[in-house]
Amino acid sequence: MPDPMRIRATAQGESVDVRVLMAHEMAGGTTPHYIQTVTVTCNGKVVLSAEWGPAVSKNPYLQFKFAGGKKGDELEVKWVDNKGETRTDKATIG
Amino acid sequence: MSETRRDFMKLTGVFGVLAATGLLSTQEALAQQAAWNKAAFDTKSVPDTVKALGGAAASESTDIAITAPDIAENGAVVPVGVVSKIPNTQAVYILVDKNPNALAAGFTLPAGTEANVSTRIKMGQTSNVTALVKADNKFFFANKEVKVTLGGCGG
Numbered sequence: 108m109p110d111p112m113r114i115r116a117t118a119q120g121e122s123v124d125v126r127v128l129m130a131h132e133m134a135g136g137t138t139p140h141y142i143q144t145v146t147v148t149c150n151g152k153v154v155l156s157a158e159w160g161p162a163v164s165k166n167p168y169l170q171f172k173f174a175g176g177k178k179g180d181e182l183e184v185k186w187v188d189n190k191g192e193t194r195t196d197k198a199t200i201g
Numbered sequence: 202m203s204e205t206r207r208d209f210m211k212l213t214g215v216f217g218v219l220a221a222t223g224l225l226s227t228q229e230a231l232a233q234q235a236a237w238n239k240a241a242f243d244t245k246s247v248p249d250t251v252k253a254l255g256g257a258a259a260s261e262s263t264d265i266a267i268t269a270p271d272i273a274e275n276g277a278v279v280p281v282g283v284v285s286k287i288p289n290t291q292a293v294y295i296l297v298d299k300n301p302n303a304l305a306a307g308f309t310l311p312a313g314t315e316a317n318v319s320t321r322i323k324m325g326q327t328s329n330v331t332a333l334v335k336a337d338n339k340f341f342f343a344n345k346e347v348k349v350t351l352g353g354c355g356g
Contacts, residue, residue, distance in 0.1 A: 122315065135323075143237040154314050160242040162297060162305035164278045164321040173314040189237075 114198035116182045123149070123176040123200055127169045127184055135161030142167060142186045149176045149183075149200075176200050242304050247296055247331050250304045251340050254294070259333060259340035262287060267332045267345040273324060276349040282319035283332040285341075290316035292335040298344075299328035325352045 110130035117124045125147065134140040145157040154173040176182070178200055185195040241253040251259050268282035283293050293316060294307045305322045316334070324330075329344045 153311055155311070155318075156309045158237055158242075158307040158309075160302060160305055162300055162302065162323045164323055168280075168319070168321045170282075170319040171308070171314065172317055175313045 109192060109194045112184055112186075112194065112196040114182065114184055114196055116176070116198050116200040118176065118178045118200055119172075122172045122174045123180075123182075124172050125155075125170065125182065129167045129169075129186060129194075131165070131167060131186070131188065133161060133163055133165045133167060140188060140190060142188045145169065145184065145186045147171075147182065147184050149173070150180055238307070241307070242302055244303055245301070247298055247303050247333070247342070250294070250296055251333065254307075254333075254335070254340070256335070256340035259342040262334070262341035262343060265332050265334055265341060265343035267330060267343055268319070269330055269345050269347050271346075272348045272350065274350050276324040276326070276352045278321050279324050279330075279347060279349070280319065280321050281330055282317070283334075285316035285332075285334045285336070287316070287334055287336040287341055290334055290336045291338075293318055294333040294335075295320065295322060296331040296333060297322065297324050297328050298331055300325050303331075324349045 113128040115126045131142050132140055139161050141161040142159050146153060147155040155171050180200045181197055182200055183195060183197050187193045241250055244250045244253050264286040266284045269279060273279045281295055283295060285293060290310060292307060292309045295305045296303045297305055306320055308318045310316055324347060327348045329346050332343050334341045
């Protein structure tokens with residue numbers, strides 16, 4: 108089981124600032140093992156979807172902002188890698 | 202005989218738990234791999250990536266800002282941020298022109314999500330970093346050169 112993500116989601120006026128740190132080797136080369144897709148949802152709505160290759164650094168970092176979330180709402184981050192491994196973590200917007 | 206059966210049950214139990222927590226079903230994994238744009242991640246150059254993403258060509262834009270260091274001491278961890286002021290920005294892509302495969306990361310932005318994303322990428326050598334933006338189904342780009350003192354394709 109992959110290690111949990113560290114998620115920080117902070118309401119700043121009209122928007123929510125999201126910072127995520129994932130635990131993944133993001134290996135390239137001859138034995139590639141890397142996260143391919145990341146999906147972030149808030150209140151059941153997708154607020155960001157990302158597609159990554161092996162050129163994203165080990166233990167990936169992601170930061171973005173979206174509107175439509177508020178303090179107390181739940182944010183869910185899910186990643187899936189090229190071997191079909193997946194991990195989902197949740198955080199409350201603070 | 203009964204012991205063999207017990208061992209078997211133990212084994213299936215363990216795999217059952219694995220399937221429930223860490224791994225996707227085959228079907229889900231296949232769907233996931235279909236969603237990932239393999240053709241775009243296999244391209245070797247920026248123009249080829251634009252084509253693989255469904256665009257004809259990209260035009261340079263001063264409404265795209267790239268935040269990245271001028272000099273990266275460690276090519277394995279280069280922080281890159283992209284802000285697009287182009288209206289109706291739908292997606293942002295980060296490319297490294299001289300990496301073996303140009304495309305590093307792509308972000309699809311639903312309405313309400315700001316065109317302002319940051320991540321950290323690997324760079325094999327000194328290269329232009331290209332931010333590619335899709336807005337109203339057209340492609341735009343901006344460049345920034347990042348000098349790399351220690352290449353980051355080993356890890």
